[in-house]
Amino acid sequence: MEGANINFQPRNVVLIILLVTSSTNLIYALEKTHVEFIQTSCGLTTYPTLCFNSLSTQASTIQTSPKLLARTALSLTLNTTLTTSLSIFKMSKVHGMAPREVAAMKDCIELLSDSVHELQKSLEEMSRPGSKVSGLVMSDIQTWVSSAMTHEDTCSEGFTDDSKMKSVVKGKVTNVARLTSNALALINSYASLIE
16 A cells, blocks of 8 residues: 555544444444344243244344334244144154154144245235235235144143153144244234235
């Protein structure tokens, strides 16, 4: 950088420090606002702590958009449902299960597969680029997510009450059902804004 003339006068250094500090404070304030938006929105769900803990890491993406909040919750729910379904599929391959448990596992896998399908349809509709989500489309999304929640709730019903496998499956599916419930609440909240 031969010939560059940089003038570091104390006044310029102070201005640079003020500019950096102001920018940092602004970014912090925006991030805080985004997190507060998520916390307030999650307060309307059945499982607010789970909602906040699962979505607050996405605050910079969600910002203060009810649509992005609902869509992010739906995406998280879909990914968790897929992971849970795969986990239960692997558990179904364990040898030594009673025939009723094997049948219950197959039913549960099928129900979770149906949930995945319902959640995928919902996410696709909410994610269409450039399209406004109409009341009719929102009604479809609400129905599909509600249906996914019903599939998840039904999943553990086929196990005998004293089954160890039921306990494990129920724990995994309960988490998915709670995420789905929260996503549905956030979708309902968003839907009320566009009516």
